[in-house]
Amino acid sequence: MTPDLGDPATLDHLFAPALQETTIGLAVSGGPDSLALMLLAHAWAERRPDAPRLIVYTLDHGLRPEAAAEAAMVEREARALGLDVRLLIWEGPKPHTGLQEAARHARYRLIGEAMAADGATLLLTAHHRSDQAETVLMRLAHGSGIEGLKGMSPMSLVEGVRVFRPLLDVEPSALGALVEAAGLDPAQDPSNTDRSYERVRWREKLPLLAEDGLDGAALSRFAARMAEADAALAEMADAAFAELVSLDGFGAATVDRKAFGALSPALGRRVLMRILNIVGGRQKPRALGPVERLYDQIVSATLPRAATLLGAMVRLRDDNLVVSREPGRNLPADQPLPPGGGLIWDHRFLITNLSDHNDLVAGSTDFMPRHRLESVLGFKVTTPAEAIRTAPIVRDAEGGLLSLGGWSFDERIKVELLID
Secondary structure (H helix, E strand, C coil): CCCCCCCHHHHHHHHHHHCCCCEEEEECCCCHHHHHHHHHHHHHHHCCCCCCEEEEEEEECCCCCCHHHHHHHHHHHHHHCCCEEEEEECCCCCCCCCHHHHHHHHHHHHHHHHHHHHCCCEEECCCCHHHHHHHHHHHHHCCCCHHHHCCCCCEEEECCEEEECCCCCCCHHHHHHHHHHCCCCCCCCHHHHCCCCHHHHHHHHHHHHHCCCCCHHHHHHHHHHHHHHHHHHHHHHHHHHHHHEEECCCCCEEEEHHHHHHCCHHHHHHHHHHHHHHHCCCCCCCCCHHHHHHHHHHHCCCCCCCEEECCEEEEEECCEEEEEECCCCCCCCCEECCCCCEEEECCCEEEEECCCCCCCEEEECCCCCHHHHHHHHCCCCCCCHHHHHCCEEEECCCCCEEEECCEECCCCEEEEECCC
């Protein structure tokens, strides 16, 4: 059963998580779902004096001849409702391969930049119950674990943009009926019926699955239960990580292999995934399979001398599992540290310039003899050589060493290892 979209109490419930924001964005492409989102958000905000300011963001991606007219239609209908609207244009050449992924990156980049300029802190999208069902089915077919089978979360961070999906438990038919009742003529994207896309093929299968009870509502309930299980496992994995994993100032992780092997496979894989994420520079896995195989090699002690995955190098050393950053894998070039500001280096370290000096530069250590390193730090260093080579180093214009890894030797520099 889908919520009653004409009930003010329903709207208050759907949009409640956005109420605390001052300014929010609405991603509106001109299709029936996003137009319905615009109508519902407007109806909700219009009757609430404490509602945030709404700004509609629509994109002319230039991929179809109709794109400009569709964006203009969204702009016209948004202004008719009295809403602020930003018409964005994806300019420049378009790739010949990976076009959908490139368009997605461009969309969130352009909207994110516009939101920052407008002071908008949350973007609402029109993903609905069938979108969730398709996502769950695709991930199930690809062998996803619980984390993937929870589908799309109502709140998430996408390409650096905070995204809220208020319509995940609403049937698309209800959204289409709302748009039709409002007299709007939505855009029709031909890619939504193009069977070369996997999502479209699953969409076509949904009516057949629904005949035996596996409809959008059932898959949505399944996703919600997977989200609950995922949250419980995440809490236990966080506790195990805190107890078992030691991270040194070079960003390398050490874990007692026996204690790690004693964890249940579900927890062990999550702990391993978090280690790889932190140490390897937040590289996202395309599939869970490689992580599962690495986990099996670790617990069975069949790991080769060194294995690499997701930007990390994994070794068994004595009774420990040691994970360090893989050298040469997308390490950042030298970067100036802005006066009074900071930068996130390799997605692993937050380096802050506490001074007004503009001649400080962060780069990778690359090579430093261990005896020189121990002389600088004042203690014996046992971390792997690749962890040293891939750690950040900060120097001033004269070449003076201000920080190394997570250690600062100068009051102008503060360094933090990012573990979340």
